[in-house]
Amino acid sequence: MATMTKKKLVQWDPADVKAELLSKYPPKVARKRAKQIMINEALENETPEITANVRTTPGIITMRGCTYAGCKGVIMGPTRDFVNIVHGPIGCSFYAWLTRRNQTDPGSDGENYMPYCFSTDMQDSDIIFGGEKKLTQAIQEAYDQFHPKSISIFATCPVGLIGDDIHTVAKNMKEKFGDCNVFAFSCEGYKGVSQSAGHHIANNQIFRHVVGENNEEKPGKYKINLLGEYNIGGDGFEINRIFKKCGITNIATFSGNSTYDQFASCHTADLNVVMCHRSINYVADMLETKYGIPWIKINFIGSEATAKSLRKIAEYFGDKEFIDRVEAVITEEMPAVEAAREEILPRTEGKTAMLFVGGSRAHHYQELFKEMGMKIISAGYEFAHRDDYEGRQVLPHLKLDADSRNIEELKVTADETLYNPRKSPEEMKAMQEAGVKFKHYEGMAPDMDQGTLVIDDLNQYEAEKLVELLKPDLFCAGIKEKYSIQKLGVPMKQLHSYDSGGPYAGFKGAINFYHEIDRLVNSKVWSYMKAPWQENPQLSAAYVWE
Amino acid sequence: MLLRHTPKEITERKALVINPAKTCQPIGAMYAALGIHGCLPHSHGAQGCCAYHRSALTRHYKEPISASTSSFTEGASVFGGHSNLLQAINNIFTVYEPEVIAIHTTCLSETIGDDLKQIRTKAQKEGKIPAGKYVFGASTPSYVGSHVTGFSNMVKAMTEFAESTGKKNGKVNIIPGWVEPADMEEIKRMAKLTGVKSILFPDTSGVLNTPLTGEYKMFPDGGTTVAELKSTGDSVGTLALGEWCSADAAIELDKKNKVPCKVLDMPFGLKATDRFVDALRKIAGVTVSDELALERGQLVDMISDMHEYFYHKKVALVGDPDQLIAMTEFLVSIDICPVHIITGTPGKKFEKRIREITRDMPFEVNVKAKGDMFLLHQWIKNDPVDLLMGNTYCKYIARDEDVPLVRWGFPILDRQGHQYFPTVGYKGGLRLLEKILAALLDRKDRDDPEIKFELIL
Numbered sequence A: 001m002a003t004m005t006k007k008k009l010v011q012w013d014p015a016d017v018k019a020e021l022l023s024k025y026p027p028k029v030a031r032k033r034a035k036q037i038m039i040n041e042a043l044e045n046e047t048p049e050i051t052a053n054v055r056t057t058p059g060i061i062t063m064r065g066c067t068y069a070g071c072k073g074v075i076m077g078p079t080r081d082f083v084n085i086v087h088g089p090i091g092c093s094f095y096a097w098l099t100r101r102n103q104t105d106p107g108s109d110g111e112n113y114m115p116y117c118f119s120t121d122m123q124d125s126d127i128i129f130g131g132e133k134k135l136t137q138a139i140q141e142a143y144d145q146f147h148p149k150s151i152s153i154f155a156t157c158p159v160g161l162i163g164d165d166i167h168t169v170a171k172n173m174k175e176k177f178g179d180c181n182v183f184a185f186s187c188e189g190y191k192g193v194s195q196s197a198g199h200h201i202a203n204n205q206i207f208r209h210v211v212g213e214n215n216e217e218k219p220g221k222y223k224i225n226l227l228g229e230y231n232i233g234g235d236g237f238e239i240n241r242i243f244k245k246c247g248i249t250n251i252a253t254f255s256g257n258s259t260y261d262q263f264a265s266c267h268t269a270d271l272n273v274v275m276c277h278r279s280i281n282y283v284a285d286m287l288e289t290k291y292g293i294p295w296i297k298i299n300f301i302g303s304e305a306t307a308k309s310l311r312k313i314a315e316y317f318g319d320k321e322f323i324d325r326v327e328a329v330i331t332e333e334m335p336a337v338e339a340a341r342e343e344i345l346p347r348t349e350g351k352t353a354m355l356f357v358g359g360s361r362a363h364h365y366q367e368l369f370k371e372m373g374m375k376i377i378s379a380g381y382e383f384a385h386r387d388d389y390e391g392r393q394v395l396p397h398l399k400l401d402a403d404s405r406n407i408e409e410l411k412v413t414a415d416e417t418l419y420n421p422r423k424s425p426e427e428m429k430a431m432q433e434a435g436v437k438f439k440h441y442e443g444m445a446p447d448m449d450q451g452t453l454v455i456d457d458l459n460q461y462e463a464e465k466l467v468e469l470l471k472p473d474l475f476c477a478g479i480k481e482k483y484s485i486q487k488l489g490v491p492m493k494q495l496h497s498y499d500s501g502g503p504y505a506g507f508k509g510a511i512n513f514y515h516e517i518d519r520l521v522n523s524k525v526w527s528y529m530k531a532p533w534q535e536n537p538q539l540s541a542a543y544v545w546e
Numbered sequence B: 001m002l003l004r005h006t007p008k009e010i011t012e013r014k015a016l017v018i019n020p021a022k023t024c025q026p027i028g029a030m031y032a033a034l035g036i037h038g039c040l041p042h043s044h045g046a047q048g049c050c051a052y053h054r055s056a057l058t059r060h061y062k063e064p065i066s067a068s069t070s071s072f073t074e075g076a077s078v079f080g081g082h083s084n085l086l087q088a089i090n091n092i093f094t095v096y097e098p099e100v101i102a103i104h105t106t107c108l109s110e111t112i113g114d115d116l117k118q119i120r121t122k123a124q125k126e127g128k129i130p131a132g133k134y135v136f137g138a139s140t141p142s143y144v145g146s147h148v149t150g151f152s153n154m155v156k157a158m159t160e161f162a163e164s165t166g167k168k169n170g171k172v173n174i175i176p177g178w179v180e181p182a183d184m185e186e187i188k189r190m191a192k193l194t195g196v197k198s199i200l201f202p203d204t205s206g207v208l209n210t211p212l213t214g215e216y217k218m219f220p221d222g223g224t225t226v227a228e229l230k231s232t233g234d235s236v237g238t239l240a241l242g243e244w245c246s247a248d249a250a251i252e253l254d255k256k257n258k259v260p261c262k263v264l265d266m267p268f269g270l271k272a273t274d275r276f277v278d279a280l281r282k283i284a285g286v287t288v289s290d291e292l293a294l295e296r297g298q299l300v301d302m303i304s305d306m307h308e309y310f311y312h313k314k315v316a317l318v319g320d321p322d323q324l325i326a327m328t329e330f331l332v333s334i335d336i337c338p339v340h341i342i343t344g345t346p347g348k349k350f351e352k353r354i355r356e357i358t359r360d361m362p363f364e365v366n367v368k369a370k371g372d373m374f375l376l377h378q379w380i381k382n383d384p385v386d387l388l389m390g391n392t393y394c395k396y397i398a399r400d401e402d403v404p405l406v407r408w409g410f411p412i413l414d415r416q417g418h419q420y421f422p423t424v425g426y427k428g429g430l431r432l433l434e435k436i437l438a439a440l441l442d443r444k445d446r447d448d449p450e451i452k453f454e455l456i457l
C-alpha cells in the first residue's frame, strides 16, 4: 500500500470523503466506522449524533492505548512524590518511563520520583503461583529505600487474570507502615476501551484514598483547583505564572507537577476549574457533591481563551479589586501576544489543519489555530465520549455498555463535617442568570464549521486517506502517527507530548505555538521532496556540456 | 540532581526492579518482524502493549512503525482471544494487504493460554488467509526473558518458512541479531566484499531508514522476502551472530533443514569482526578482499594512533548480552577497562563470558545479568568511571555524576545517526572509536586547566 499526495486538492464533498474512507473496509467494520464519522452541521445544540467510547475493531491500527496507560501514564505519571510501582512484567512500566514530557519541579522538599521506573518484573513463577508475595516484598523494599509519603500500585493485564488481590496487599502494607499511604489501581489494560477508563480508575482512587486527608487551611484569597492539566512541556508552569500574577492561589493541579499534599488538601479550594473535560469532569462533580465546591469549564489553550477563562474565575469570586487585577494582567500580557500573532499571520492565514488527539485537545487547540487564521477541516478525539463532542446535555441519554459498566462510578454524598457550599443557592442562581455557566461544556462539534468531518478513534488507514484526499497543511496527532504523515510531505505536530518545546498554554504559550506552527507549515524542507533531475528528467544528449 | 534518591549505599533488592535495563519480549518480536518484506507485525493482546511498542520503536527510529493489535477487552480476556484474532486477520488482509502477518503474543494472551497455531488453522479453514499470503507467529510471554528473547523467538519462528528442495542454493544464511538497519546493511556489504552470497534475516535496512520523498509506503522496499526465507533451507550453512539473539533460529534450521550452523559473537570491534570475516572466508573458500583488509588496517591504525587516550580508562556499560560481550571484548582489546557491566536480560552464561574476557584486566569488574540501572548508578557512585556507554536512559546518570556518555544500544531517543551509520565491522569500529574519543577528549578539553590546554591531541 503506497500513497502519494501528488493530486491537487479538488473540492471534495464531505459525504464523498466519508464514503471513500469507508470503501475498503469489510462491511461490518464499515457499518461501525460510519457511526463514528460525523459530518458536522454545527447547528446550535442540534449536532447530529456521533458514536464514541466504543471498542476498537481488532486488526484496525488504532491510535489508542490502554487503561493502564491512562491511569499510570496520564494521571499518576506527573505526581512527583508518589512511588508508583507497576505490578506486572517489565514492559508496561518501562514504556511509561519518562516518555510523556511532564515537567516537574522538585520544590523545596526535593522529593521527585518521576525520573525513576519501578516494577515488580513478574516472572513465570509469579504468574503460576501468584504475585502477591513479590508485590508485598517490592512495596517493603520501596519503603525501606525511599520512605515516601505514598506508594501506589498499578495492575497490568496478567495481574487481573491470575487474581492477585492488590488492594488487600496495599491495605496491609499501609497499616504496617503507619506513615505511608499505600493504595492500588485495578487498571488492567483490557478494561474499558481506551485510556479514558484508566483516567477514571486513577481519579477514583485518588479521590477515595487521598482527597480530604489534610484539612489545614491554606493561605490565599482566591483559591482554586486546576483539574485536568498535566504540565506537558511546562503548560502548568505557565498557567501558574499567570495565576500568581492575578493573585489566584492554585491549591491543587490534577495532576501536572502535583504532590500528595495537593490532592490531600484540594477540598479546601473554593472553585474547581476544569481544563480537560474528558479525563476529570467526574472528579469535579464529586468535589461539588461531597464538599460543595462548584466547577466551571475553562481553557488555557489560546490567548483569547486564556483571557476568557481568567475573567470567568474573577467573575465567580466577584470581587471588584480582583476583577480589576485580572484585567490589568490581561492588558499587560496581550501586546506581546498580539505582536507575535501579527508577525506570523501573513504566513499562516488560510492554511488548513486536522487535529486528532486526546479527549479535549482536539477542541482546545482549535482556539490557537483560529488565532493564526488557520482552518480546521477535520478533527476528532482518540478516547473521548459523546459529551466531549456534543456537549453535556447528551449525558442523560448516554447508553451504558458492558465496557463502561466495568468502570466503577463512585457513589459520593455530602461530607458530614466538611460539606460547605461555597455559594448559597440564591447566589448560584443569580450568577447563572448573569451568564455564569456551572457544570457546563458544549463539546467540540458546535465550535466547528459546517461540513467539516468529526471523526472518533481515527486510525492509521483513515488518517492516510484523509491527508491524501484533503491535503491539509498540517496534521496533529501522536507519535505513532507522526512519520507516516510526514512521509507524505505534510508536517505533523504531536499534540500529546508536543514533540519538543512548549509550553503552549497561557499567553507565553500562545506565542510559542504561533512560532512553532509557523516553523512547521513554512519549513523549506517540504519543498525538497523531489530532486532536480526528478522534476526535469529530460536529457538532451550524452556527454554534452551546456 | 535528577536521580536524587539514589544512595551510594547498596542494599539488596529481591522483588523491586528500579530503572530496568531491559524491556519486554513483544517489542523485540515486532522489530524482528519488521525485517521481513511486506510484513505487518500483529500484537495479540490488549491494545496498550502494541501502542507502547510502536511508540518506543518510532521514537528510536523516527520512522513510521505499523503494527496491529487484537484489541482485547474484558470478554476476550475471560473467554480467550480466538475471535478477536480471526477478525483481525480478516481485517488486516482486507485493509492493509500485507504479504505476511507476524503475530506475537503478549502477557495477556499467554496467561489466557491462546494457541496461535490452532487459531491460524482455523483462519485457514475459514478462508481468512488469501492465497499466496502468510500468517505465522511466535510465543513471546514477557514474564520470561526480555526484549532480546522476544527478538530471538520471532527470528526462530521465521525458520518455519525454510524449505529443503534438495538442491543447495550456494548461499550462506546470516542472522544478524538485534542490530540497527545500518548494521544489517554493513553486514551484507562485508559478505559481498568477501565474495559470499548471503541471505540476511531479518533485515530492517530499507524498512526503518527510508527516505522522505512525499510518498508513504506502508510496506517499504527493504526486508527479507518470503522467497528468501524459504530458500534459507537450501543454504550451505548459517552464521548466527549473537548467542542470545540468533542462536536458536540457527539451531532450528540445523535441526529442521539440516543446514549446519556456527554461532559467533556480534561483529563489534576488531576481534569479533575478524572472527566473522574469517568464518565467511572459510565457508566460501575464498581469500579475503584487499578492500576489507584495508578497512581492518585502518581500524588498527586508529587504535595505535590514539592508544594513550584509551589506556586504562574506566568504563561502565549497560545494554543487551550479545552487544555487551562484543563491546567488552573490543574495549579490553584496546586497553580500556570496562569495570561495571549490567544487562537486564537473564542468563548465567553472560556473567561467565564477561569474566573470561576481563580476566586479565588490572581493575576489578562488577558484572550482573538481571541487573538494573539503579544498581549500575550505585556502582558508579562507589567506583567512578571515565565513560558511560548505553541507551538514552543513561543520560540521567551521566548528568548527575558528570560522566561523558556514548549512546549505544536501545532505545536511543535523543540523538540521531544510529539507523544510518553502522557500528559493526571494521568501519563500525572506526565510528565507535570516533565516538568514544570525542566523548573523552571533549571532556578533557573542558576540564584541563588553562595552562595545560592543548591545541594538538
Ligand code: SF4
Pocket (backbone or CB within 6 Å): A088, A089, A090, A091, A092, A093, A156, A157, A158, B024, B025, B026, B048, B049, B052, B105, B106, B107, B108, B142
Ligand atoms: S503486558 Fe504488554 S507491555 Fe506489559 S510486559 Fe507484557 S507484553 Fe509487555
Ligand code: SF4
Pocket (backbone or CB within 6 Å): A066, A067, A068, A069, A092, A155, A156, A157, A158, A187, A188, A189, A190, B045, B046, B047, B048, B049, B050, B052, B106, B107, B108
Ligand atoms: S499489558 Fe495491558 S496494561 Fe500493559 S501495556 Fe499491555 S494492555 Fe496495557
